Amino acid sequence: MQTSAESSIRNPVAIREALRHVCERSEMLLLVTPYLRLESNFLRLEQDAVHVAALMSKEEAQFGLRSPDLRMRFPFGHQFFEAQTRLQGISLTRGRQSLSLAIPTIMNVDDYRSSHRVERVGRIMATFSSRNYDLLVANVVNISTSGVRIFAQRELEEGEVRVDDLIHIALTVTPEIDINCKAKVRYVKDRILGLEFRPRPDGDLLDAFARWVFQKQEEELILRAGRVEATGATRVQAGGTRSEAPAIVLASSDAALEARLKEMLKDLPPLERITANSQSLKDLAGATRTLVLFHVTSLAQEDRKRIRLLLEALGGKVPFVLLGVEVESGPLFELGNETKAVSVYSLGATSAGLFPRLVQGILRKHFPEDEAQAT
Secondary structure (H helix, E strand, O other): OOOOOOOEEOOHHHHHHHHHHHHHOOOEEEEEOOOOEEEEEEEEEOOOEEEEEOOOOHHHHHHHHOOOOOEEEEEEOOEEEEEEOOEEEEEEEOOEEEEEEEOOOOEEEOHHHOOOOEOOOOOOEEEEEOOOOOEEEEEEEEEOOOEEEEEEOOOOOOOOOOOOOEEEEEEEEEOOEEEEEEEEEEEEEOOEEEEEEEOOOOHHHHHHHHHHHHHHHHHHHHHHHOOOOOOOOEEEOOOOOEEEOOEEEEEOOOHHHHHHHHHHOOOOOOEEEEOOOHHHHHHHOOOOOEEEEEEEOOOOHHHHHHHHHHHHOOOOOOOEEEEEEOOOHHHHHHHHHHHOOOEEEEEOOOOOOOHHHHHHHHHHHHOOHHHHHOO
């Protein structure tokens, strides 16, 4: 399938063909919301759904992936695609718990990956030939499925390698990704050479290579985004100004829930508990770096009305999560939509492995200064 960085696939037949291919290969994918990034792999294509592995509990999938901005990202050939989808349900596929996802109507090339080039390659050595067939050694600087940039281990003599030369390149990325082919010289400066594979990898080699590049680029994105620091200390910004780390506040009268959340969120900024009343929430309305976890214990009509009134005290300025305990998920989602919660989550008796990642994602999204400052 030929495409450019600006293109998208809208043809339903072409979309199904791409999904059929990745399902046959059990290709990896990422399920991404504004707050979460979860790895999975394709399992099976049906008429109205594509099934992927569920690497989390049913409750975690329901509350972590039920987002209007759920997207799938995956490698396909020399491109990486992103497509909007929707969680349709939980089922069994090939004896494994799976997620049923809506088939996308549009698949877009991931624009921010337009170069598809990995910079953090580790120590990969390459051998290449000069135009006189001398064998030279180089370190790989960066690499993509279509080419590689290398740094020769010795100075190149004038004219030893020239732009548009067709030379030979050999390198091993992993035991299953062994590149041994001709390459066209696209760039030469001092000891740096930019090479285009001729021909480009295809078949099983391309599948493995594209998967490796996709994973490496995701790692680079995570490293660039940084981590929310698990301290309440202030950080010094450029210019000498100070910015407090974000605060997590539990609006609840339940001390046992507070203790449970403190243990669950121990790697995030410290959690504090306040009583869920109008005055305490009004006091938070001016807090610019605070996430509120609002404890919901009942969704009866009168309780829903009370909750809406209490949350209005935040003035729409503070992000909050509706945190349900032993409540029905459907009405909880409805209340979340009505109150404009950034997310809703229902804590089960034991299963809550996804919740810390969700909170971390919300902090990173709403308080981006911490990404740049994190180390």
